Amino acid sequence: MVPSFSAFVQGQEITTATVSRRRMSALKTVDWQWENAIAGSVAGLATVGFSHPLDVVRTRFQVSDGRTSNLPLYKNTPHALWTIARLEGLRGLYAGFYPAVLGSTISWGLYFFFYSKAKERYSKGRDELSPGLHLASAAEAGALVCFCTNPLWLVKTRLQLQTPLHQNQPYSGLYDAVRTILKEEGWSALYKGLVPGLFLQVTHGAIQFTAYEELRKAVVEFRSADSEEDSSAVELLNTIDYAALGASSKLTAILLTYPFQVIRSRLQQRPSKGGIPIYMDSWHVVKETARFEGLRGFYRGITPNMLKNVPAASITFIVYENVLNMLKYTRRKD
Secondary structure (H helix, E strand, O other): OOOOOEEEEOOEEEEHHHHHHHHHHHHHHOOOHHHHHHHHHHHHHHHHHHHHHHHHHHHHHHHOOOOOOOOOOOOOHHHHHHHHHHHHHHHHHOOOHHHHHHHHHHHHHHHHHHHHHHHHHHHOOOOOOOHHHHHHHHHHHHHHHHHHHHHHHHHHHHHHOOOOOOOOOOOOOHHHHHHHHHHHOOHHHHHOOHHHHHHHHHHHHHHHHHHHHHHHHHHHHHHHHHOOOOOOHHHHOOHHHHHHHHHHHHHHHHHHHHHHHHHHHHHOOOOOOOOOOOOOOHHHHHHHHHHHOOHHHHHOOHHHHHHHHHHHHHHHHHHHHHHHHHHHHHHHHO
């Protein structure tokens, strides 16, 4: 039988059917990496738009140590939201929104991409990843993302801390902030808070994604045991399941890693008019916070943080899983 189209490579006849099968096999080995990146970016964008005012409140509580005078005193989260809305308007509630959107979109996109790549690498020769390898995959992804996005988070923090009481000339926006920081403080200033940021990204992401994966696997196994049919995870889990899994994993990660957020925010504050930073390094933050505020100081702003991140994690994983499933379905149709 003579094929309608053939090519000869190293003496082997390759038909169009063979080429097609090999292409499909190559696509499968990619492990949906670009779909993971797109789904993560869309999820991150939706999350920021929903929760940014709480992020502003959280940041202001985190740096409010009772010894600086450039921030108003807020009694609690509702009072902070009301005061910011009354004195600064919508612009105050969405201060730092552009770097937050950019940072979150890039972070989630890179995080899901690096995470899926790491899982693919660790999966070679294994039927199933252990919790330790899920942890290593998430930690690796977190560290890479932190190096890429620290300048954006620093700018976001400084824009969020600008108030009518601020003594320095305020930044007019993202570009002006970056330009002014480079001019007055140099490139190294863009990486202030990198050390606690690395600890935060690696530990927080690792704990959250490990908890999510293990809880997800447990729910799927439980549902599979009750189901007579051989169903996939997509068929066994619904939107409420993804919301509950995302919220539970996020809550666990927040409680264990929140002090790193406080340390990073305090390091990323804008220096005083004389160019003198409020805190010199991470150890200085730890000593001063423990001395003047005790353990409570390391958990300042945790209430708006929980209100922001627990529902946001639910939204993120709902969007991520559904967008990913949609993209996979589209590719299968093609």
